[in-house]
Amino acid sequence: MYNAESFIYNGTCSDNYNLTIIFFDTPEYHTGLTRETLHTERTLSRSKVRYYGSRYTGGIEFKFSIAKKDAREFSEEESIQINEWLTKNSAPALLHFNSNRSIYVNYYAICTNIEDKIINGRNAKTLTFETDSPFAYADMQSKKVTVNKELELDLYSHSCEKYYYPKIVIIPDMSTSDITIKNHTDQKSLTLNLTHHPDGIIIDCADCRISDTSGHLIHLDSLGLTVHSESPESADTSESGTLYFPRLLRGRNHLKLTGNCSVEFIMEFPRKAGSI
Known part of the structure; x- marks a missing residue:
């Protein structure tokens, strides 16, 4: 990353503005992979703690400087654009x-600060x-x-975490109503009735959101949603009695789809790349 000369943000390349990256701030410790452990308290009668999980304490911060490729100053109009x-x-x-x-990775970020500076005699941001x-x-x-x-x-999850939640786009055939997505590997399934949504739906499994193809949220009761588990042992206690949004376990997942429709699984697997 630190040898990059340009970048793409929000669908636009810095080349469109005749910009080049001239400097990367490379802090010694700022990978974004810092984790905080979750555990019980130590007491006089129990000196050994019991761990029950961990959580990441923050994201990644990038700080770098850009200037015009021809080393000229920014005009007021260019700076505003x-x-x-x-x-x-x-x-x-x-x-x-x-x-x-060698590894192609993307980040999802927001620009939190822009500083106008002079760096090595060049007008920069x-x-x-x-x-x-x-x-x-x-x-x-x-x-x-x-x-x-x-x-x-079969779908394969290359996620660095145990579970991966994809986006699923379903476009039903006019001759069908009920559609089932069953993950034999996860031993769970989701059944939807798309009678009231002939144009299709989008399931954002990570955010537990179901919308139409225009992005408007759909009331769950209009889908006649049901949840099944092949065996009591397969259901996580935390998910008991809740709606199942399809997920992929790390590695191979064997799925069975029922109905007449087209289905698209959209996946963007996370990588623990830090700020390299």
Whole structure:
């Protein structure tokens, strides 16, 4: 990353503004992978703590400087256009550094600060980006299939975590109503009735959101949602009695799809790349 000369943010490349990266701030400790352990308290009668999990304490922060490729000063209009590009979104957007690194990764970040500076005699802007996650992400991939009554397929999760929650786009055939996604590996399934949604739906499994293809949220009762478990032992206690959003376990997952529809699984696996 530190040998990158340009970057893409929110769908726009810095080359469009005739910019180049001239300096990266490389703090000694700022990978974003700092974890805090969760455990019981030590007492006089119990000196050994019991660990029950951990959590990440923050994301990743990038700080780097940009200048014009021809080393000229920014005009007022150019400065305004660059500032507007970097600050127009209020939520994290895709940030990718164009470098010769062997691993292709993206970040989701928001620009939190822009400082106008003179660096080595050049008119420059120092940018600070803050990510929404301690992870980087592999390039997006998808698997699209057409289901005629039944279809079985394998999906592989390359996530660095135990579970990965994909996005799922379902476009039903006019001749079908109920559609089931069953993950034999996870021993759970989700059944939806799309009678009232003939144009299709999008399931954001990570955020537990179901919307139509225009992005409007859908009331769950209009989908006739049900949840099944093949065996009592397969259900996590924390999920008992709750709606199951399909997830992929690390490695191979064997799925069975039922209904008449097209289904697309969209995956963007996290990578523990830190701020390399």
